[in-house]
Amino acid sequence: METGTRGSLSAMTAIESKTDCKDLDQQGLAAYAESLGQPAFRGRQIMAWLYRPGITEFSQMTDLAKSFRNLLSEKAVISRFNDQIIERSSDGSIKFGFRLNDGTTIESVLIPEEERNTLCISTQVGCAMNCQFCSTATMGFIRNLTPAEIVNQVCTVRDFLAKEPKNRLPGPKTITNIVYMGMGEPLNNFTHLLTSISILTDQKGLDIASRRITVSTCGIVSQLHKLGKETNVNLAVSLHAVDNKTRNRLMPVNRKYPLEKLLEACRTYPMRKRKRIMFEYTLLDGINDSDEDARTLSRILRPVPCKINLLTYNESPGIPYRSSSRERIYAFQDILRKEQYSVFIRNSRGTDISAACGQLATKQVKERKTRQFPAIK
Numbered sequence: 183m184e185t186g187t188r189g190s191l192s193a194m195t196a197i198e199s200k201t202d203c204k205d206l207d208q209q210g211l212a213a214y215a216e217s218l219g220q221p222a223f224r225g226r227q228i229m230a231w232l233y234r235p236g237i238t239e240f241s242q243m244t245d246l247a248k249s250f251r252n253l254l255s256e257k258a259v260i261s262r263f264n265d266q267i268i269e270r271s272s273d274g275s276i277k278f279g280f281r282l283n284d285g286t287t288i289e290s291v292l293i294p295e296e297e298r299n300t301l302c303i304s305t306q307v308g309c310a311m312n313c314q315f316c317s318t319a320t321m322g323f324i325r326n327l328t329p330a331e332i333v334n335q336v337c338t339v340r341d342f343l344a345k346e347p348k349n350r351l352p353g354p355k356t357i358t359n360i361v362y363m364g365m366g367e368p369l370n371n372f373t374h375l376l377t378s379i380s381i382l383t384d385q386k387g388l389d390i391a392s393r394r395i396t397v398s399t400c401g402i403v404s405q406l407h408k409l410g411k412e413t414n415v416n417l418a419v420s421l422h423a424v425d426n427k428t429r430n431r432l433m434p435v436n437r438k439y440p441l442e443k444l445l446e447a448c449r450t451y452p453m454r455k456r457k458r459i460m461f462e463y464t465l466l467d468g469i470n471d472s473d474e475d476a477r478t479l480s481r482i483l484r485p486v487p488c489k490i491n492l493l494t495y496n497e498s499p500g501i502p503y504r505s506s507s508r509e510r511i512y513a514f515q516d517i518l519r520k521e522q523y524s525v526f527i528r529n530s531r532g533t534d535i536s537a538a539c540g541q542l543a544t545k546q547v548k549e550r551k552t553r554q555f556p557a558i559k
């Protein structure tokens with residue numbers, strides 16, 4: 183385990199009453215500049231500085247008048263994570279633990295590959311959705327992350343990659359893909375999700391193309407249409423069962439938004455031509471992995487333009503489900519392939535450091551009790 187820069191934990195600690203500029207996208211910054219008696223375009227100027235590596239103070243924004251820089255220093259802050267715990271998996275994945283200014287912690291996972299670096303980020307501390315196979319659910323819901331806390335995960339890992347020796351990475355030294363699949367249900371923190379996407383995709387922000395960003399939901403039907411209308415990001419839906427009885431048991435959200443409603447919302451989801459929804463389906467031994475389940479899956483997904491990810495289950499202590507056997511997973515895939523679906527098998531990454539899908543938080547809960555994260559100074 184490594185630690186990041188130690189010291190005063192977070193710029194956020196001392197500045198709670200000030201405006202955190204990273205909570206605002208370009209439009210928000212323009213409105214903020216106006217509220218300080220400046221023209222709106224100053225917001226664009228601030229945005230152009232905020233996400234440059236090494237910019238930590240308003241005094242560095244040299245194309246702003248000195249009086250305005252002083253006013254910003256008085257009224258606002260540029261937050262960042264100064265402390266992180268880094269754990270490396272034997273398969274190359276890297277888990278980052280961030281302590282927030284209220285003492286809660288979140289995790290992000292970087293998955294380096296030859297062609298890409300995918301960063302899985304969190305949107306909440308804990309989660310209210312109580313999916314039965316997920317470790318994050320065992321924390322319960324603690325709070326939503328601010329936009330700044332969402333984008334600071336990306337900023338910190340970007341800076342980490344820039345310093346990482348090339349021989350420790352199989353591929354690029356930049357973050358190429360973002361998946362909102364860490365702790366929390368992104369659509370339950372909708373406004374901050376949208377602001378963070380706006381900052382990530384802004385050319386003056388983190389400049390990551392929408393097509394390289396995926397938001398994953400357990401099926402919050404009420405927000406799906408809005409997400410498709412307001413962004414161009416990819417949508418992933420955690421399905422994990424083909425009938426309401428099984429899905430009610432695995433994912434309590436299904437009692438509110440049963441399969442019929444979810445699939446209808448997916449069928450009418452506003453997305454660009456040729457885009458497809460990714461359905462995530464974790465194969466659980468004896469629960470949802472029969473041939474009959476595969477045939478039903480094929481039937482119920484037929485009206486939806488989609489691809490399917492079959493996930494091997496990452497077993498976690500205290501959670502009773504087991505992963506399906508390799509043979510079962512291949513047989514399941516075969517049935518779907520014969521029905522002309524694009525079906526991928528996603529193997530677990532980072533299981534040895536509890537960084538794989540559904541494993542975030544188990545260790546963190548323990549760490550909260552034993553206080554392994556550095557104290558705020």
Ligand code: SF4
Nearest residue numbers: 309311313316319366
């Ligand atoms: S799987 Fe996702 S939505 Fe379900 S409890 Fe875990 S973090 Fe929440």
